[in-house]
Amino acid sequence: MSSGQPSDSKEPRADLLREEEEEEEESDEDRCSSRPTSPQAGRGGAGTQVSWELEAATDGGTGSGDRGSSAADSLFAWICKRTVRRGPFVDPARDNFRNMTRLYSSMSPATDSVNLSTQTHGAVFNLEYSPDGSVLTVACEQTEVLLFDPVSSRHIKTLVEAHEDCVNNIRFLDNRLFATCSDDTTIALWDLRKLNSKVCSLHGHASWVKNIEYDTHTRLLVTSGFDGNVITWDTNRFTEDGCPHKKFFHTRYLMRMRLTPDCSKMLISTSSGYLLILHDLDLTQSLEVGSYRILRSRRAPLSTEGSSAGSRSGGSRHTIDSKTHPHREGKPLICEGLSPRNSLEVLTPEIPGERDRGNCITSLQLHPKGWATLLRCSSNMDDQEWTCVYEFQEGAPPRPPVSPRCSLRLTHYIEEANVGRGYIKELCFSPDGRLICSPYGYGVRLLAFDEQCGELADCMPVRTALLREIRSIYSHSDVVLTSKFSPTHCQFASGCLSGRVALYQPHF
Structure with missing residues (x-):
């Protein structure tokens, strides 16, 4: 494994600068040199400070007037x-890679995050920020939901007995409305403006209900549980008594369910x-056994020989059901119908060194731009x-109907x-998709695709x-x-x- 220290990007070479200067047209140079003067420049504002920094950087701190100004103009151009x-050498966002790497490399627990704990709520199974980042919610083993201000690390409220059994997952529908699910087999809707009771x-x-997703296009809440069911709930028509729902899908040994960002x-x-992928998703249709398109198990391909071993992680307090799947050997499942929507692909993602041994997929996340899926396997x-x-x-080019689509390729591991055997470890992507935060003992x-925290699309091996x-x-x-x-x-x-929650932020 590589060390965790990022490497600084190199300074632009003089020959590259000369090539760019020679290739630029006169109009480009005029446009660059005729930058507007800041109204603050004459009063010691930001413009003066930036200009001084450019001169100091290019003049070596000698303060020679014309030469420093000329060098600053050249750098600005x-x-x-x-x-x-x-x-x-163009994209300004690339300059941020080194800065972001340094920021994340300096992350440390906040000194007051030790207060994010109580004696009653038990293990922490899930964390969820509101979309605007103003609230951090915590799903706890002992029926509670905790709410914190993540900026001040201040405890806001505890939803005592939010459920009758452990709380497994939290999902925000918008900045005020969120849903929780529990081993008591129920889902609850909450409003941040009125937390004294459930919506x-x-x-x-x-x-046990383990997972909640939300389709922002149809405003359908989508939940999954250990009963093998995926259920959709029409939040457009909810009342105090609940909202209309229907069973969308069923499969044995279901662990986690996710929707891609574009749903x-x-x-x-x-x-x-197994990893099941429903393509061209239409949540308004219910899928019954026998109505699927071609279903056939297939290992997602490796692009090289991996190293040894597999993986382990279990169910949040509950041990994982590791019974053998009836279609473990790759036999085709029941398949009929040719609906253009909700076509189902069944894969057995391959893990380096695990070709001859089965595995269990316990944690499932998706890249925020929908480019990849992130799995924790055992x-x-x-x-x-x-x-x-x-x-x-x-x-990919169309395949014969008897062949799987095989739309996934292992790129990193x-x-x-x-x-912590018997417990699921929930990992996550950063909002920009450049980093992975993975529970580790x-x-x-913090894991990245390269030392500069590059975009996945820019460092695809x-x-x-x-x-x-x-x-x-x-x-x-x-x-x-x-x-x-x-x-x-x-x-x-x-x-x-x-039961402890730790917050991490840059520390200099």
């Missing part, structure tokens, strides 16, 4: 050219090692854990700490590559079960089995 031109309770599952696909992971032997990134391969690891460790932080006294990035601040949070 080069920056402008980088902005207006195209190519690898409504939703009944429909027959077993065009649904991914479902199972404890038997071997059936329960002896190792892996985090794997699979790229969506869109636009890393071995995880094999601790009694702490968390030809052969399967290792994820790079940017930083490891050990701040808990028990196994970390969940992590989450803030959508608006340079901050993330983690929660552990003993």
